[in-house]
Amino acid sequence: MPDVAILGQVALGYSPYIAKNRSVSATRLTVFPLKPDAALDTAQLLEAVAGVWPADGAKVSLNVAGESLLQDLMRARPAGNVMIEIPAFMACDATNTAAIVALRANGNELLLKGRPLVELPREVLPCFKYSIIDLSDDRRLDGTQPPPGVKRSIPHLQGGVRTIAEMEQAFARGAEAVLGWPIDDAIQAGDQAAAGQADMQTMVELIRQVDAAEPIDKLENTLKRDPSLAFRLMRYINSPAFGLRVEISSFRHAIMMLGYKRLKRWLALLLATASKDVNMKPVMFAAVRRGLLMEELGRSSSDEEMRSELFICGVFSLLDRVFRQPFAELLANIPVPGRVYEALAEESGPFQPYLHMVRAVESGSLFDFREAADALMLGVSEINRAQLRALTAASQLE
Missing domain, CATH: 3.20.20.450 (EAL domain)
Structure with a gap:
């Protein structure tokens, strides 16, 4: 950049x-x-x-x-x-x-x-x-x-x-x-959409298994239930944004190359883009960019685990829109780090300023941008470079 x-x-x-x-x-x-x-x-x-x-x-x-x-x-x-x-x-x-x-x-x-x-x-x-x-x-x-x-x-x-x-x-x-961003629809408790729940269940189960570091054989068996999910996962892993020098040819190979922690972030990305509702395309587009931007905003930190969690927080930040469930209900079924839960379900915690910054960027408001930048204590140049890096990475996924 x-x-x-x-x-x-x-x-x-x-x-x-x-x-x-x-x-x-x-x-x-x-x-x-x-x-x-x-x-x-x-x-x-x-x-x-x-x-x-x-x-x-x-x-x-x-x-x-x-x-x-x-x-x-x-x-x-x-x-x-x-x-x-x-x-x-x-x-x-x-x-x-x-x-x-x-x-x-x-x-x-x-x-x-x-x-x-x-x-x-x-x-x-x-x-x-x-x-x-x-x-x-x-x-x-x-x-x-x-x-x-x-x-x-x-x-x-x-x-x-x-x-x-x-x-x-x-x-x-x-x-x-x-x-614009068509992401402001109100979410009511009990407003869960039936469509896409089968896909969601498979992905949530896979995320749980990865979180628990279960044997590869068990993960492969879960993935076999949904060939389209397996295809999308391999496409993401082999995309330029992932930065691997060798082509990943199987799920087992992916785990060997990536490890469970890195694999979990891409399962999170798949979950956020799971909806087959055509109206959800722009919402899923936003979710990918949120995850990448929050990760980039945390680049100055030497804490790799924090950056990984920021990515998941951004990617998951619109799951309530995708699956039409409040976060408190939705995240009861999906294993997420505590800081991610605080930001999404409680609108508090150390990740909340990052989420506020992303929303300010999306709002196109100079006042909101300045307020969020001050709260995050990041310079304008650093925030702008993070945006451009995130947009570059997002373009490599599509």
């Missing part, structure tokens, strides 16, 4: 672009300058972005919250996989027309953020692939349909989505994709 000065001058946050099939089509990287009047190096920002999203890699959308930095970015030449979000007031300003037209000619997808208060310049409108309409600003929320023949001039994306219901409703209203 490039050690560039700008990582200490901005606060980063990330969220997904969710397509109609509920897959994540791109990542939105929000960039908040810590000092609005500071001169920032756009080339450094693009260097940091390219470290995670190379030109031949996945798409990333830059949501820059500082006008000066965005002006510089609009006059740069980002790689073709970099999308740029441009606020409506800047798109309407004729002084930006040439830069917007040049960005489009460079091959960058442009996104119009917000509703223009005046008509866009004639040359500018065709440059935008989508408009981003925040949920709080969508005039169609009451269900009324526009007059016959009246359509939005640009296909739209729905921003500010926080629940599964909001996501479904946005697609029903014609959104091409949604932006």
Whole structure:
């Protein structure tokens, strides 16, 4: 990860672009300058972005919250996989027309953020692939349909989505994709979903056996009950993110190479991504990134066991959404370290500040970011580098 000065001058946050099939089509990287009047190096920002999203890699959308930095970015030449979000007031300003037209000619997808208060310049409108309409600003929320023949001039994306219901409703209203984390659905006691419980039982049993260091033969017999689980486990272990130099060819080989402790973390990852409900795809996407980010935030500690537990805490932090059970009930059946239980079921303990930091990153709020960073006593640059490392590792798992 490039050690560039700008990582200490901005606060980063990330969220997904969710397509109609509920897959994540791109990542939105929000960039908040810590000092609005500071001169920032756009080339450094693009260097940091390219470290995670190379030109031949996945798409990333830059949501820059500082006008000066965005002006510089609009006059740069980002790689073709970099999308740029441009606020409506800047798109309407004729002084930006040439830069917007040049960005489009460079091959960058442009996104119009917000509703223009005046008509866009004639040359500018065709440059935008989508408009981003925040949920709080969508005039169609009451269900009324526009007059016959009246359509939005640009296909739209729905921003500010926080629940599964909001996501479904946005697609029903014609959104091409949604932006946000649909993870805020309320969980009620006794609200356990029947779907996926068989898969969960197999994985929970396997996690228990690994936790108890039972013989390999017993673990293999449990795994044989679910061939798809065995396949996914082998795929994860052989992914670039795992960093092994030899290919793992069997579950027995995996245990010999990894040991029980390292194997347990990947079983935790499998459990968090077990749901077959298509609406859970973005939730599982978030869970993987939470685990990797919490582990990276703990990198400065020399306590390897703590970092491993932080990973499990992050990965498990959305299990209540995946299986629709409160943590107090859910974790009664899954062996987890005490610090993980405290953070998830009791919202207390030494891991709670790390979880607060992850939520602040997801929220896209500069105030929350600063508050969480102070509580965790980590520098901005360290947090930003942890985010970018985590996002890089996550991309290697998919």
